[in-house]
Amino acid sequence: MKDFFKTTIIGRAALPRRPCFGLAALGSLALFLAGCNLAPKYTKPTVETPPAFKEADGWKVAQPKDDSIRGPWWEMFNDPDLNALEAKVAVSNQTVQAALATFQAARAVVKEARAQYYPNVSVNPSATVGKASANAVNTSPKPSSTKITQTYSLPADASWEPDLWGTTRNTVQAARNNALADAATFQSIRLTAQAELAVDYYSLRSQDVLQKVLNDTVTADSNAVRLTESLYQSGIDSDEDVSTAQTTLATVVAQATGVAVLRAQYEHAIAMLIGQSPSTFSIPVQLPASNAPSHLPSIPLALPSELLERRPDIAAAERSVVAANAQIGVAKAAFYPSLSLSASGGLESVSLGSLFSGPSAFWSAGAAAAQTIFDGGLRSSTVEQYRANYNATVANYRQTVLTAFQQVEDNLSALRILSKEWDQQQAAVNSSARTLAIATHRFELGIDSYLNVLSAQDILLANQETAVGIQQSLLTSSVGLIMALGGGWDAAELPSGRRLTLKTPQ
Secondary structure (H helix, E strand, O other), X not given: OHHHHHOOOOHHHHOOOOHHHHHHHHHHHHHHHOOOOOOOOOOOOOOOOOOOOOOOOOOOEOOOOOOOXXXXXXXXXXXXXXXXXXXXHHHHOHHHHHHHHHHHHHHHHHHHHHHHHOOEEEEOOEEEEEEOOHHHHXXXXXXXXXXXXXXXXXXXXXXXXXXXXXXXXXXXXXXXXXXXXXXXXXXHHHHHHHXXXXXXXXXXXXXXXXXXXXXXXXXXXXXXXXXXXXXXXXXXXXXXXXXXXXXXXXXXXXXXXXXXXXXXXXXXXXXXXXXXXXXXXXXXXXXXXOOOOOOOOOOOEOOHHHHHHOOHHHHHHHHHHHHHHHHHHHHHHHHOOXXXXXXXXXXXXXXXXXXXXXXXXXXXXXXXXXXXXXXXXXXXXXXXXXXXXXXXXXXXXXXXXXXXXXXXXXXXXXXHHHHHHHHHHXXXXXXXXXXXHHHHHHHHOOXXXXXXXXXXXXXHHHHHHHHHHHHHHHHHHHHHHHHHOOOOOOHHHOOOOOOOOOOOXX
C-alpha cells in the first residue's frame, strides 16, 4: 500500500494492467477512511443555574405551557403607536439588516465548505490553426512552402481529495455552527433594537407627561399672578408678592419650553431605529389625561435553567463553542497523510471531422499522497491554538449566561422596588397637592404670605417630576425584563436543515 501511495499514475503506459480494479480499490479505501473524525466529542458546557431568581420575591412563576412570552412582545403594552413603530424595526433598521447580511455571508461559507465533498471537473476546449515561417524552418537558398497546421482539442480534467480524516466534515461543521451563531446574533441584535425603540418611545412619552405637569403648573402659576395682582391693587398684598409670583411663572414657563429639547432627541433616536431620516419623521405630542402610569404588562417568569434556551445571545455563544470544537478536528487532521485522485481525458485531432472518432481519444488517471515529515512543531502549535480558542469560547458562553442571570435579577429588583416607590411617591404628590391647596386658600384669606404658596408649589412640582421619572423607570424596566428573558425567542427558532433559512422576522 505504501508503494501505491508513493506512485503517481499518469497516462496509459503508467497504469497497472487492471486500472479500474486499482482505482476501485483506492476508492473503497478512501470511503473506509472517510469515517474517521478527529474532532473531540462535543458536550455542551455545564453552567451552574440557581433553582430560582433571588429577586422574584412575590413574582409568580408561570405554569407549564404558559411560561414564555408569545408573539410580538411589545403588544403586551397595549399601545397602537408603539406597535406600528416596532413593525418597522425588523425591515428598516440598518443595524439589523447588517446582521442579517452577516448571517447570509456565513451561510454562503457553509456552501463553500460543502463544495469540498465533491470532485472538481473542468473542460478546456481549444482550436488552433497556424503556418510556420519558411525562412525560420528552412535554411536552403531557395525557400520552400510550409503546410498550414490545425489542431482541435476537447480535454476534461477531474480531481478529488477524499475526506479521509474528517477535515471537510469538521470544516463544514465549524462553518455551519458559525452561521447558526450569526443567526442567533441577528436575533439578538433585532431584539436589542426593538427594546431600544420601546425604551426611547416611553422616554418620549414620559416627556409628554412632564409637559402636562409643567403646563398645569404654568396654569396654576398664572392664576397665582392674577390673584396677587388683584390683591395688590386692593391694597391687601405687596408688590414683592406680585414680583415673586411673576418670577415663579417665568421660571416654570422656561422649564416647560425646555422639555422639547430632550423629547426631540428621543424622537430622532426613534427615527434612526426604524431606518428613517429624522428630518421626515415626527411623533405628535400626546398629553395624557392623567399622570397615572401607562399600562404595565404582566410578564411571565420562567425558571433560570430555561433561560438558556430563551436568550439568542446565549444560543450564539453556545454555537460558537461547537464551531471551535470542530476546528480542533481540522487542526488534528494535518498530522495524517492526504490523498488526491485525478483523471483527465478527451479528444484531440488535426482534423475537425475526425475529432469525435475513436483514435482521437486520450486519457490518464492518477493518485498522489502527501505527508509532512517535519514542520518544526507547526501542527502541534496549531492544535494547541484551537484548543485554547475552544476554552475561550466556553468561558465566553458561561460569562454570557451569568450576564443573562444578572440582567434578569437587575430588572426584577428594579420593578419590585420601583413599584413600592411609585406608591410612596404618589402619596407624596397627593400630600403636597393638599398642602398647596391649603396654602393657597390661606393666602386668599390674607392669613399667610405668598411665600407659603410658593414653597408648596415648588414641593408639588418636584414630587410630580419625581413621579414622572419613576413612571418612566417602571416602563423601561419592564422592557428590560422582557429583553433579559429573551423577548419570546426560543432556541428552536434557529435554522435547521441544510438550507439554513431564517424564519420571516417579526
